[in-house]
Amino acid sequence: MTLPELALGPGSAAPAAGMWEIISGKFEGVSAGFTIRDSSGQKYFVKFDSEDWPEMATSAEAISSRIFHAAGYNVPKYSVISFPKTRVYIGLGALIKDKDGEKRCMTVSDLDSIWTKIYFQPNGEARANISEELPGDPIGPFGYHGRRVDDPNDRVMHEHRRELRGLRVISSWINDTDRRPANSLDVFLPEGAPVGYIKHYLMDMGATLGSNSKKPHLPRYGKEYLWTYGNVIKKSLLLGFHSNPWEELIDVTYPTIGYFESDMFSPGTWVPSYPNPAFQWCTDRDGYWGAKIVTAFSDDDIEAIVETGGLTIAAAKAELIRVLIERRNKIGQYWFARINPLDKFNVVGNTLHFEDLAVTRGISAAGITRYRYRYLNARGQPVGDYFKTSAMRIPINNVNPYEGLEIQTERGMWKKILRVYIHTDNAGVSKVVRIDREP
């Protein structure tokens, strides 16, 4: 993707000019907001920053939604906007939930109450994150285990879906601690009425990066579940004398980005606030899949995406970029050490070319990296001695219809084995037909 494509994401949410009618209050989530309809009839969801944490939640949602979109997930269109209070009016029949959870008609004092809780820019305009209503019919969230039994297309148990298991790595990168069913949505798209298909969306990224929507993330978010059996037992037995480093009080340097750090970040032990079944099933291969996506974001890509958050303090923006880069590199170091990160295999003539993602993506230095390989017989067993090289290419024979190679990578010590199988057809054209990665 180009930098403009990354920054655009799924598109901008841009209401039409003119007045906006408030058609509903906000019934889900903790941040203040409401639903509007613009002069063209399009519906939008509006969420605000809390007064004490300006720009934090709105920028996090804009940035993280673009990261998920670039990673291949479906997300709504999110944009950071600002508007004067006078641009909205309460529509007839607009409902709001009162303190007892009962729905009633929204009043002017309800709207005034929202205005008192939110952040206004120095020019007097309310800063908000706005998302466009998704096309199609919403039919509820998707789960992270089991499957939707009334969806014939839903054939794979969700906890065994690669894109949901590997999502753990992408979520760990942006500290997406609230990734659970309530923050997802299935939408039925009637392609040819009455039939169609379901599109699955990730929603609500206000609790990502340093933001926990109304307040910053606490240091423990991402380090342990809100309820951890082991921790409860340990603390009980030790009468509370044991404490973890992330239980210390913290100072937030930049309120606009909240609490987001890379020093204590551990890609292998990162967890969301509540256990996510698909994340718990994540294997090294799933982690490698996710790490390939995360490390594909270059420094420039990250900068272009962060720019869409509308952060006004340059130092805060620079800090956010720095932390994202450091967390990305940590993810590469961790997962690329668990699975041999040789990839993009391609046969040209009598040579097998590949990329060592750890090297090409700047995680490890080429100077300290070597590869050794040996050939496999028709039964997949190694024959002969190892050959060593520091180049990302290996000669092949093209004699037998099937050829196999076993490759290891050394960065200090020889690590995980990777096997590549090549098929050469009758016309002499060779292609890679199978790759086995030792977990």
Added chain:
Amino acid sequence: MRVPQLKTWLPLLCLATFACASGLKLSPDVKDVDPDQTPERKPSSNEGSRIWDAADHTFFYQIGRLVDLEYTGKRLGKALGIGDGRQADNEIRSTRSVSPPGIPIGITTIP
């Protein structure tokens, strides 16, 4: 428990544990076809609940997982170094049609 009973159950328990831990097939083959967008009729709508999500994922699913022999066995097998974790079903492109009988068939991952 009496010794004769133990002699019966212990080997069975060891066999079951080894079978699960070593990744012997107790479940169907991995699924490598995911149509995803085949036209279908509109499914019914379901309401989500944040409270239920938290309770389900924190307690009920965890308890269910403990008694899931596949999960517990494979975790044990991985810890003992005799097996591997349960791999994902989709995102696996089968190349079995071109694999000769000589090449062992396992999980095939073409990224």
